[in-house]
Amino acid sequence: MTPEPLKHLFRSIGMEFPGLSITVRGTNFDVRANPEDHSIRTMLLRGTIEVRRPGSAPGTLKEGNAYIFGETGQARIVQLKDLAGQDAWKNNEFYFDNAPVGAIMAELSRWYGVPIKCPDDFTDPFVFTGSRNQPIRSVLDQLKATRHFNYKITRDTIFVSR
DSSP states (O other): OOOHHHHHHHHHTTOOOTTOEEEEEEEEEEEEEETTTTEEEEEEEEEEEEEEOTTSOOEEEOTTEEEEEOTTSOEEEEEOSOHHHHTGGGGTEEEEEEEEHHHHHHHHHHHHTOOEEOOTTOOOEEEEEEETTSOHHHHHHHHHTTTSOEEEEETTEEEEEO
């Protein structure tokens, strides 16, 4: 059974995953619910995590694994490529290692709560590390200084272009 605080979290962002249960045992982990694609991702850096779904055998994550569960009910366990950057959020940092610009903009949009429009084909790999404590304009200016893209702010939306 999913604990009530998690049920409340999922409902508050318009997501429900009936019967999904995550058991944590002495770990360093992160659980992210993504309303854009209606998925939930559990990343394990240290320790063990057991994930249960009704009608399925429990899955146990090993260090460096992620469990990804989507809206369609399909689930998979994947090996994380870069453990060093997976817990940057704990230090209040952005950490992107060869991430597509679109993925970076999606994370900035979620973090700052501002719509960011980025071309779908903007998949250039990008490396960036920065503080989550600074204003979004500062982060965008740092990214823009690399000359990989431009941006403009119109009303309440940020538009990114090449």
